[in-house]
Amino acid sequence: PSPTPSQARTQTQTPTPYGLPEKPSIAVLAFDNMSGDAEQAYFSDGISEDIITDLSRLSELHVIARNSSFVYKNAAVAVPEIARALGVRYVLEGSVRKAGNRVRVTAQLIDANDGGHVWANRFDRDLTDIFAVQDELTREIVTALKVQLTGRNQSPLAGGRPVDVRAYELLLRGREQASAHTRLANAAGRNLAEAAVAIEPDYAAAHALIAFTHVLDYINDWSTDPEQSLRTGRALAERAVAMAPDQPEGHCALSIACMWMRELDRAQDEAHLGLALAPNSVQLHMALAHALIFSGDPKAALAELDISMRLDPLYPELLLQFLADAHFSLGAFETAILAIEARLMRNPQSETAFALLASCHGHLGHQDQSRQAWNRALELNPNFSIPRRRRILPFRNPEDFERRVDGLRKAGLVE
Structure with missing residues (x-):
């Protein structure tokens, strides 16, 4: 059997290409800001993000998270290449032009299999109609993808708008x-x-x-x-x-x-x-994974993290910390080290990562590596406090936290 993302991807930052999901899969790229004012980028980004949020509510779709699709903002990368990297068939791109109290939104849905346009439209409206534009655009995409909405998803966009x-x-x-x-x-x-x-x-x-x-x-x-x-x-x-x-x-x-x-x-x-x-919300899958780690159920946490990595192939570094924590809780210290080292490649300033790395090496009897990692944690944060961590980290089972301290004890770093 092929490895799960959490096994296959602790060693690399580059996304492993996935096969396409059975359900229609889509990445929404950051819409271009055509307003002639760089300060307006927040608006075009926000519209793109809201479209992602709306589509993410549909269990009939597989929707890539903003964190991954926005990596291609202002990048000269061909749509088929983006689709391949993110593991989707369809890519939505567009632009927003905001002038006074008018807004123009253009969008096109591309099938990466053949580069053909599945759907395109332009919306010229008053700025106060921007929510109606988002709803119409999202509904038209759903129709273009020939998705049959069921039950609760019949009106996924109702409510929530100011x-x-x-x-x-x-x-x-x-x-x-x-x-x-x-x-x-x-x-x-x-x-x-x-x-x-x-x-x-x-x-x-x-x-x-x-x-x-x-x-x-x-x-x-x-x-x-x-x-x-x-x-x-x-x-x-x-x-x-x-x-x-x-x-x-x-x-x-x-x-x-x-x-x-x-x-x-x-x-x-x-x-x-x-x-x-x-169901496509990476933030919620990661929140659930984090709660499961603290609840003493790291296997269930890993399942949530695998889903997160599929929805967000260019996942945030914090996910690697959660991955390391889950593997540590299972006693898989070597695998935890791979995840921590992958995080530190992206953010060498995380004292939390170095502290867990020190404990992993301590459990494995690697005293020198443990000491190096612990010293680095204390360099980054001289106030790093085990009693404070014991107080605020919400482990259900106190022994789950103490196992982290035990690794430091085994290396002779703490009493």
Whole structure:
């Protein structure tokens, strides 16, 4: 049998070409910004991302995550090559021109098998009609792919849209900022999402983003009172779900918040609720995998990570950390090392990765490599604290955390 992605792909950054899924498969590229103003790129990117989000809600489709499809933004790469790298048959490309209160969206759906255009259209509308444009465009793509929608998916696009386009633009800018994952960008993203809520108080997606930024403050120790940040994030995520239970973003934020509050069963439940709404959501598959690792079920976590890698072939480095954590929990220290080293090739500044690497080598009796990795972790973060990690990492079974410390003890690095 062929290896699963988690076995085959710990050693390389390059995506392994996959066979096509049985269901129609599509990658939505970043739409070109034709507005003549580079500052408007957030808007064309946001429209592309929303189309991905809408299509991701359809269980009848296989939709590649933004993280992978946006790699080809402004790149001179032929559509068949993109399709082959991402493992899809269809590619959607397009452009957005925003001028005053008018917007023009053009899009074409290409069959990478023969390079033919399956569908193309142009939408010239008032800016306030941008949500109708997105809905029409998505429905026309579904029709062009000859997808028969069933049950809940008959109206996958209902709800979740703000009334005021100004709130939408603020949220798009907020998402762009927060995606940088730095302390300042996180705060800037939150401020923009809060401005969106000031215009549209019931904008659930904006509440979900604000919630997520507070949880990130807790995880990264970015706020003066991290525990309060987590409580605030949890409350705002609950509010987002209550406002729009049919939108996956709130469930994702609530799943992550509950996990860090050690409510691991609720974290898994919220991830499953979100995945029922958006089965192609990599964020939700990864949130579920993370909760499963902390719950002591690394095999189930690996299954979720395999799905994530198929949907996001150019997956984020954090996925490699989750992969390493799951293999470590299974006692597969050599495989965990492969995943950590792959992460460190992409981000050599992660003290978390070096600390786990030190423990893996300690368990394997590699004392020199263990010491080198541990010293590097402490160089990157002189305040690296095992007691703090023991306190905040929400392992259901304390021995799962202690196994990480035991690797350091075996190498003589800690008492």
